Each structure stands twice: as C-alpha cells, then as structure tokens.
Amino acid sequence: MRAKRTMTEQARRTQIVAAAIEVIAESGPQASFKAIAERAELSSTGLISYHFANRQELIEEVGREILAVFGGFVLDRTSGIEEPAEVLQAFVTANLAFLENHRAHAATLVRIEPDTGELARSDQAQLADVLRRGQADGSFRAFDPHLMAVFILSVRDGIIRQLELDPALDFDAVAREFGELVSAATRKP
Amino acid sequence: MRAKRTMTEQARRTQIVAAAIEVIAESGPQASFKAIAERAELSSTGLISYHFANRQELIEEVGREILAVFGGFVLDRTSGIEEPAEVLQAFVTANLAFLENHRAHAATLVRIEPDTGELARSDQAQLADVLRRGQADGSFRAFDPHLMAVFILSVRDGIIRQLELDPALDFDAVAREFGELVSAATRKP
Amino acid sequence: MRAKRTMTEQARRTQIVAAAIEVIAESGPQASFKAIAERAELSSTGLISYHFANRQELIEEVGREILAVFGGFVLDRTSGIEEPAEVLQAFVTANLAFLENHRAHAATLVRIEPDTGELARSDQAQLADVLRRGQADGSFRAFDPHLMAVFILSVRDGIIRQLELDPALDFDAVAREFGELVSAATRKP
C-alpha cells in the first residue's frame, strides 16, 4: 500500500502535484523539475526528489490526482440517474463542463496518457458497464460495450486535444454534437 | 518552399526519418538522436544535425512523412467512390488496414501529435469535406461537419492508443464496430 | 578533552556509532547518514547531526570505538605474558579471534583507515614496544621495530581485506600461517 504520511508532507505533495499539473498542461509531459519547482515556489528541485522517489512516482501521482478529481466530478453528475441513455448524456455534459473549468487537468491527462494505462482501463470498464446496462434493458442497440467505451472516451480525449489546436472552441456546440454522436451511436436504429 | 536537395541528401533524410519513426514508435516522442542514429546505423548523431536544422525540423518531417504515407494509403482506398457514406466506410476500413500493417507509423503519429497541429488540421478539413458532401446530397443528417471530422479522427487515434494497451486487439471487430459507429452517427435518423 | 555528556546523549552516540560500524562494514566508508539512521532506527538524519558536529566527528568516533574494542580485546589476551615471542603469538591469535567474531568492526576498521591516521600510530607504537623488548632480552633478531610493527599490522589488515574477497577463509589456517610468519620474521636466525 502507501506509506503513512504526515499532514505537512501530504500538503507538500499535493502542492507539487498541482504545480506539475499546471506545468505539464502548458509545456508537455517532460516538464522539468526546475519548471515545476518554480511554479510551486519551492526552494529547489531537491524538494521534489525529497517528496517523490523519482519522476515516475510524481507522474503517477499526477495521473491519480487528475483521475480522482475528474472521475469524482463526472460521477457526481451521473450517479443516481436511472436511464443509461440519460447517464450517457449526463456523462457528456459533465465531461464538457469539466474541460471548461479544469483545462489544465484535462490537458495534462491526455499528455501523460501513455503513463496511465492502468487507470485508463478502469474508466473504460466503468463506462462499458453503463453501456451494458443499456443493452440489457433494451434501450441500446447491439455493439461491443468495451469498444464503444473506448470510442466514446477517445472522442472525449480528442476534444481535449482539439481544444489546444483551437482554444476558442464553442463548448456548448461541442457538448451538443458530442451528445448527439453518443446518442446516435448507441440507440436502436 | 523547400531548398533543392541532392539525391544523396534526400536519401539520407528519408533514412533518418524512417529510423526516427521506428524509434519514436517504440520509445516515445523524445527519442534521442543517439537512438535514432543507432537505428539508422549512422556513424554519428552529428549527421542528423547535419541534415536537419534542429530536432523540431526532424520531428516535423516525421509528421509530414507519416501523413503522406498514411494519407496516400487512405486516399488510394477512398478516392473514386461516389457515395459519401461509402467513402466513410472505406475510410474506416483503410485506416484499420493501415494500422494493422504500419503499426510504427500509427504509433508515432499519435505520439508526436502535439507537434503536428498544422498537418492534423488538413486531415480534418478533408474529412469534413466528405461529410459536407453527404449532407448536401441528403444522405447524412445535420451535424457540424468539422466537429464530426474531429470526432471520427479522434476515434481513429484512440484505437491506435488502445492498440498499445491491448496489442491483441481484434482488427476485424474494431473495423466493424468503428464502421457501425460512423454509420450510425452520420446517417439520417 | 571531551565535553561532559549526559547519559542519554552518550547512549545515543553509542547507538549511532554502532549502526555506523555495521553500515560502513557493509557498504563502504561513505555510507550515507540516511542508511545509518535507518539502521539505528532513528527518526531522522538530523539526529546524527545533532549529536555529532559533522561527518568527520562521527567517523573519528567510529575509529576510536573500534580501536577501543579491538585494542581491549587484544590487550586482554596479551597482557601479563612475559615472553615477547609469546606475546606476538597471543597477538596473532587474539587478532584472528577478533576477526572471526567481530567482522563488522574489522571490516570498518580497514575501510576508514585513511581517516584514522593518529589512532593507527598508537597501535604501531605499542606493538613496536613489544618487539623492542624482545630485542632487548635477546630473543629477537635485529630489525627496525617500528617497521616490523607496520609490517605485522599490515598483514593483519590484509587478512581482513582478503576476508572480503574470500569469505570462506579458514581462520585456523590463517592464524597458524600468520603465527609462523611472525615467528620466522622475528626470531634469531
């Protein structure tokens, strides 16, 4: 599991992770410790090494943090909904809302993707479950639920990437079009 | 445009780009000149610097090369088709066929994506045109063609990424599901 | 001389020195404070700095401690013997017995040697005295007593080093051969 940590240490780790998220969002996944330390106003990069065994541990924590925040946000807005089709629409809306308000988290998520395989899988599995339920209750057409989950999450990630190419993207339009895509892709013909 | 080049020089550039594609596919976008030079069996990394002004130029050339090969491959299999809906299905099939046979190109494409914004845009524009034509001739429903292009290409890229998480992915199944997604997403209700 | 110390403080210092001896024996003379603190189950490396002015003071204390223990052990087994030749044999036996039972002390001794010049000299002087007495009473041949002491101690240290190359060394055989060497080297022809 994880080593016990003092409050101070946990606070520092959180602070460093937050800085890393920002810096990686801006300058890519190999953002230097120097840049992160400066963003966090640390006295030296040594402090990062003091709190994280190595770069990988920091990046992993960044991934965990983003997925926890992102996942929590989306879960808040989708749990309790009965109809799978409505869950999907809420999922789309929640994702877009998150992107709009936590751009750095989103940007960093897609930038460190190769390092977060395990975590990504669990997202896929959760979404696949919703799709399976929709098929079971007869509201969705036949398709491979896991692949469809991969597709939907890919579109979500693609939107994040597009946001960097085109920062003026109209969130409402994207939400609407994404929602229609998902609806058209899953509903019975 | 571009400076004139001797045959020898062009051959070297091609060789270096090919090596870079392989190495980046395997070890990520910050593959070192050392690794690339070794793969290309060059005597020194200096030779890379000799032929490319800097790292960025090499990466850009890698992007251009991949999109030329990839684009050419897909174009071969989609041009001449009249019906936009059929073009889309051919597009899906061609993409999957390419992934199956040129995994390194595909992997490198998604790995250097942040550095190839311009090129990506032209892909999006081309695909958007097909979609627009399908709307004009009444075979597609109403949607934002550019966004739909972004979505479809995102799914394509998502498949490439998934291939690394799950190398045993069933190409035929993916092609079928991807084709159905595109079809359902675009056709009239 | 030395500052007065409370019992608690002395206990801590002793504990730290003991841990340092073990760690240096295993991992060399530049064993980190971190490793020593962990071995001593201290809460922080700061505690070492708290009790020792600096690294050098700790190492010196380690040297003093080893020579006190080692010297005491050998003195116990050599004092009270009249005949210098017998003292030498007892010295050899005692040294080998010590090595066998306090390998960490011995290993650390030779590892920090360069830092313990002063202490080494007093060993040499003591041994030289025995040799001088043997010459005075006519049982030893003519030789430079100080150099002979250096030689004998060098062999002792060489045995410690060899022990690391060849941990299965036969102590009895070494004791016998070492004893014969010393005897042959000192007795009259």
Add this chain to the structure above:
Amino acid sequence: MRAKRTMTEQARRTQIVAAAIEVIAESGPQASFKAIAERAELSSTGLISYHFANRQELIEEVGREILAVFGGFVLDRTSGIEEPAEVLQAFVTANLAFLENHRAHAATLVRIEPDTGELARSDQAQLADVLRRGQADGSFRAFDPHLMAVFILSVRDGIIRQLELDPALDFDAVAREFGELVSAATRKP
C-alpha cells in the same frame, strides 16, 4: 571484449585515466568528475561521461592501468631470474622502486582496492607460483603459498599506506627490512 577505439579516443581515455589516478591519489577514491576534469583540463565533466559509460567503468580502467604499469614494472625486474629466493628479493626491490617513482599509482591502487578484487587475485596467483616453485626446489620451507602471497602483498600495500602517514619514509631502509622479512619468512629454518 572491448569495443574498437580510435586513436584519439584512446588518447583521451588514457589522459582521463591519468588525471583520475593523480586526483584519487590525492583526495581519495570518490574523487569527483569535476576534480578529474579540472586536472585533465577538460572542458566539462560531460567529456568523462562521453568516454566512459559511468563512474565504475572509469575506476575499473584506472585499476587496470595501474596494475598494467605496476605489474609490467615489477615483471621487468623479476623475469629471467632463476632462483625463487632471488625473485622474491627482486620483487621487493622492484616494488619499492616503483613506489618511490610512481607514488600516485601506488596510492591510488590501495585506495580503489575494494573495486579491483579480480585483478588483485591474479597478482596473488602469480606470486604464489613463485613461492610454490621455491618450495618445489627445496629452497623454501613449508607454508601455504597462497596465504604467503597474500601476506607479502599485504605488507607491500601496508608500506604504501604508511607512506601517507609518514611521507619521509626511508625507502632503502624499508626495502632492506621488507627483504629480510620475506627472506626470513620463506627460507628453511
């Protein structure tokens, strides 16, 4: 085996090794790359890393170089001698002559000893052979030849160490006393 090297590269390696020998002799086995680079008047420590894969490779090369030079020197002065007893005396003389004229090599040898186990063994084996021959031809008494070799080499190393405690050591006296020790230790009673 070893990679092919250009003349220039070999020259640089040699130069770096020479600087390392000097610096280690003066400041101990963990002499920094910075100190070595300065001694060799290199532009940066990066050049050391450029020529040696890592610190260990450099130290190993230092060990090989010293033993090659030292061994060659001693071999020059001992080969061709028939009588084992005379070989031993020549060995002693040669060793002292080397120490006198290549103090840095000698000092570095004993300082990096823990890293040169393998090489040390071959020295022991060579010397043990001479001793065995002397036993076979009846000129030496019975003793364990390998242990005696270890002892003699330990004295040699002890002299090197003593040289640092007492830089004014009288080489002739040491040579004479060392020679007598070896003679007394090996000849028949």
Add this chain to the structure above:
DNA sequence: CATGAATGAGATTTCATTCAT
C-alpha cells in the same frame, strides 16, 4: 558529405546539514 570528437547546458538525484517546533 561524412566522421568523430567535443561542448556546455540541463536534468535528476543524493546528501549533510540547518532549523522551527
């Protein structure tokens, strides 16, 4: 054109020591 060497900036990591509590 190509080679091999060199450059020097920059990255991460380790560490003894200091300090506030």
Add this chain to the structure above:
DNA sequence: AATGAATGAAATCTCATTCAT
C-alpha cells in the same frame, strides 16, 4: 532532546548541437 521538513550544493549523466578534418 527529538522530529520532520527544508535547504542548496554537488554529483553524475544525457543530449542536441557544433566543429575541425
């Protein structure tokens, strides 16, 4: 006395790029 956090210097190693031949 002890703790845990922080400091900042130093160390090694990597790398794209430059340059003389």
